[in-house]
Amino acid sequence: MTDHAQLADDVELLALGVLGDEECAPLRAHMECCADCRSRFDEARSLAALLALSAPAAEPSPRVREELLEQLRAERQPAARLVAHAPVVMRPRRNFWKWANVGWAVVTAGLVAVLALTGIENARITRELTSLQMLVGEREQELSRTRSVLDLLHSNGTVRVRLMSGAMQPLPEGRVFFHPKKGLLFFASNLPPLDEGKSYQLWYVPSTGAPASAGVFAPDARGNATMIMASAAMPGSPKAFAVTIEPEGGVTAPTGPEVLAGTLK
Amino acid sequence: MGRAARNGEEQPGEPDHALVLRIVQRDESALAELYDRYGNLVYAVALRVLRDSSAAEEVLQDIFHRLWNVAARFDPSRGSLPAWLAVNARHRAIDCLRRRSAAEETPDAEREILLPVDLEEQVYRGRIVDRIRAAMTRMPETQRTLVELAFFEGLTHSELAQRTGDPLGTIKGRLRAAIAGLRKELADLAPSGARQT
Numbered sequence: 001m002t003d004h005a006q007l008a009d010d011v012e013l014l015a016l017g018v019l020g021d022e023e024c025a026p027l028r029a030h031m032e033c034c035a036d037c038r039s040r041f042d043e044a045r046s047l048a049a050l051l052a053l054s055a056p057a058a059e060p061s062p063r064v065r066e067e068l069l070e071q072l073r074a075e076r077q078p079a080a081r082l083v084a085h086a087p088v089v090m091r092p093r094r095n096f097w098k099w100a101n102v103g104w105a106v107v108t109a110g111l112v113a114v115l116a117l118t119g120i121e122n123a124r125i126t127r128e129l130t131s132l133q134m135l136v137g138e139r140e141q142e143l144s145r146t147r148s149v150l151d152l153l154h155s156n157g158t159v160r161v162r163l164m165s166g167a168m169q170p171l172p173e174g175r176v177f178f179h180p181k182k183g184l185l186f187f188a189s190n191l192p193p194l195d196e197g198k199s200y201q202l203w204y205v206p207s208t209g210a211p212a213s214a215g216v217f218a219p220d221a222r223g224n225a226t227m228i229m230a231s232a233a234m235p236g237s238p239k240a241f242a243v244t245i246e247p248e249g250g251v252t253a254p255t256g257p258e259v260l261a262g263t264l265k
Numbered sequence: 266m267g268r269a270a271r272n273g274e275e276q277p278g279e280p281d282h283a284l285v286l287r288i289v290q291r292d293e294s295a296l297a298e299l300y301d302r303y304g305n306l307v308y309a310v311a312l313r314v315l316r317d318s319s320a321a322e323e324v325l326q327d328i329f330h331r332l333w334n335v336a337a338r339f340d341p342s343r344g345s346l347p348a349w350l351a352v353n354a355r356h357r358a359i360d361c362l363r364r365r366s367a368a369e370e371t372p373d374a375e376r377e378i379l380l381p382v383d384l385e386e387q388v389y390r391g392r393i394v395d396r397i398r399a400a401m402t403r404m405p406e407t408q409r410t411l412v413e414l415a416f417f418e419g420l421t422h423s424e425l426a427q428r429t430g431d432p433l434g435t436i437k438g439r440l441r442a443a444i445a446g447l448r449k450e451l452a453d454l455a456p457s458g459a460r461q462t
Contacts (some may be wrong), residue, residue, distance in 0.1 A: 009441075010437075013440060016412075016444065018422045018425065019421065043448075046348065047444060047451065048444075049348040049351055050447070052310045052348075052352065052354070052355055053351070053393060053394050055309040055310045055312070055313035056312075056313060058305065058309040058313075059308070060304060060305070060308040064308075068296075068329055069293055071326075071330070072293050072330075072333060076293075218433050218434065219434065220437040221437055221438030221441075
């Protein structure tokens with residue numbers, strides 16, 4: 001089975017938003033260069049969007065609409081308009097106290113207008129800031145994930161190891177992309193279902209020394225599994241990778257049957 | 266595209282993409298028109314997620330305020346506005362539910378969603394709603410529960426496994442089956458082979 005087949009199975013789950021970050025990264029990287037998976041993702045996402053319509057009908061308070069439009073209007077109006085609309089009534093000035101009252105009214109109205117404007121302006125700035133932060137964060141996350149996976153896949157120092165099984169049918173198969181500084185990407189397919197209380201465990205086998213755990217995983221219903229590690233500090237240089245069945249949660253040294261194994265060529 | 270007036274009579278109305286263009290030109294009445302068309306949809310999605318009317322109203326304002334600010338980047342020829350609004354309402358509401366900051370939203374929220382153009386009108390008239398609800402009703406309960414937890418509560422498959430006590434493989438299998446069932450039921454609505462770049 002190819003990487004495409006392994007990843008394509010999870011495209012619909014990505015569209016539904018149920019995959020964890022570590023599973024999203026290789027899928028997104030794959031979709032960057034696979035039109036078929038991108039198309040499947042968009043179609044599944046359209047279906048998922050329709051689910052929104054199953055929400056029970058509800059109607060917001062009319063106040064929400066008024067507040068929204070008022071806020072938009074306020075964002076576009078200069079301060080002068082608010083001041084101009086302040087409720088100041090000019091009357092014939094007969095004595096000092098009348099003058100004083102009018103003066104205080106103007107000052108008060110001005111302050112009220114300034115306070116109202118400041119509040120509205122603050123709300124607008126906060127919203128715009130939130131929108132901008134949202135966009136920047138989204139772009140940075142997407143870019144960072146895609147870059148790290150592509151970087152790992154295309155680095156000169158990345159070793160590529162194909163993991164095979166001895167005799168099982170259908171034939172389990174796996175692939176490891178490993179770079180000592182850039183991390184590890186692992187895909188597998190046709191993995192047999194696990195008994196209760198068991199996990200699959202990926203092992204990094206160094207050229208000298210004992211194997212080190214490279215992660216514990218469980219396959220999906222179709223026997224596919226993916227793991228990605230942003231950093232994978234491992235001892236020495238790799239000689240081989242292997243997958244064994246171990247007690248749930250993994251162990252410190254391999255004890256169970258070997259399902260997949262592959263050595264560097 | 267015809268639009269149903271508030272009194273129920275049919276009368277011509279501006280299509281969504283024309284209203285989006287007017288928003289780009291800072292026409293508040295265009296935003297008000299779109300609010301009248303889809304405000305209830307956005308609010309219903311937010312309320313279903315948050316189960317709190319005042320929090321849902323905040324999300325409703327946020328989403329339309331965002332539309333006001335990002336309208337220039339929305340390409341109606343590549344995406345359906347009601348779908349974009351609904352998906353963004355769902356994302357924003359789940360963020361509120363999980364007390365995540367807006368900057369931590371998933372990148373998918375921003376992408377446009379392609380649906381048949383006439384869906385806009387069907388959404389507006391509520392015709393499509395019955396079909397979606399019927400499709401959900403016909404879905405096996407185990408699948409429906411998972412889909413609702415995933416879509417309206419934003420649970421990941423690991424969280425679904427923890428919540429239901431079912432193995433991860435079973436969760437994934439049921440979700441895939443649910444999507445396959447929806448695809449079959451709504452084959453005429455979700456465009457197969459829809460591509461966006």
